[in-house]
Amino acid sequence: MAAYTATVTVRLKRGVLDPEAETTQRALERLGFELNDLRSADRFELDMRADDAAAAESRAAEMADRLLANPTIHDYEIEVTEAPS
Amino acid sequence: MTVAVVRFGGSNCDRDAVRALEHLGIDCEIVWHADGLPDDPTGVVIPGGFSYGDYLRAGAMAARTPILAEVRAAAEAGTPVLGVCNGAQIGSESGLAPGAFTTNRSARFQCEPVRLRVENAETPWTAAFEPGDVIELPIAHGEGRFEIGDDGLEALRADDRVLFRYCDADGEATDAANPNGSKDNVAGVLGESDNVAVLMPHPERASLPDIGPTDGQGILRAFE
Known part of the structure; x- marks a missing residue:
């Protein structure tokens, strides 16, 4: 067993309207910034112990499937790093 | 034999649902x-509110209880189940x-009366209406x-599972009459069978004659 951090990034599927991101973009533009687009995402950092990185990733994927993401509107990606001991 | 109105921490339309059902003479009780x-x-009502503070996504936590x-x-088993507002979010999350x-297209909380066109009147939830009827709910x-x-x-x-669409006074499901940017103006849908319905508008808030319109009664009569 080793310590891992699985970082799950949950974002809206391409094409799904993101009113909060649009509002944020407009606020940046009001501050004088120039930008073409803005996408936001939720990021979950899951510290866990697992046999190996693949086991940590599959546990994180199950968490994403069962709660962290809604498959109707979200895609997610997972990155696993070994925590410094 | 009673309709169970399921209360979560943060439910706030549970008592409204009870009052409306009792007004129609339907036996019901709040269930923690x-x-x-x-x-x-x-029957089962999953009422509106802000269960679990809308953490993560509205309805996400309650859906997994x-x-x-x-x-x-x-x-x-065929029991009528109605999810309203947060109950609809819980219904789809579950x-x-x-x-x-x-999130609404406006990115804002919206509290207002809306018009709905009855799409499928051959369900327990819409048996009181005719297809194309325009009703008003908040x-x-x-x-x-x-x-x-x-x-x-x-x-x-294809399966005729859209119950209601947001519409204007003439029953046209226009973009201007769509309060929140819902796809295809959908305001309420059936589950896999027609004894399950979820909708964002509040029938229980439009069922008591003393406080306004009563179009919601027709929906709640599914529990009779």
Whole structure:
């Protein structure tokens, strides 16, 4: 067993309207910034112990499937790093 | 034999639902979610509110509480199940109903009366209406925009599972009459069978003659 951090990034599927991101973009533009687009995402950092990185990733994927993401509107990606001991 | 109105921490339309059902002479009781459903409920209402503070996504936490497994079993046994507002979000998050309800196009909480066109009148929830009828109910939500993939929407249409669409006074489902940017103006849908319905507008807030319009009564009569 080793310590891992699985970082799950949950974002809206391409094409799904993101009113909060649009509002944020407009606020940046009001501050004088120039930008073409803005996408936001939720990021979950899951510290866990697992046999190996693949086991940590599959546990994180199950968490994403069962709660962290809604498959109707979200895609997610997972990155696993070994925590410094 | 009673209709169970399921209360979560943060539910706030549970008592409104009871008042409206009692006005129609329908026996009902509030049930704390952790206590589970009573034996053989004659119906289940998942009321509006802000269960679990809308953490993560509206309805996400409540949808994964043990009572939802009981609600699903009751639904599969043919018991009428109605999710309103946060209850609709819980219904879609739990898989009782298709699609998802997410952030309004305006990115704001909206509390206003809306018009709805009855799409399918051959369900227990709409038996009081004719197809094309225009009814008025209030909405009060920040995350009511119905989203579903194109294939899912096509399947909903093909199976006639859209109950209500947001519309104007003439019954036209226009973009201007769509308060929250819902796909195809969808305001309420059926679950896998017609004894399960979820909708964002509040029928229980439009059922008492003393406080205004009563179009919601027709929906709640599914529990009679």
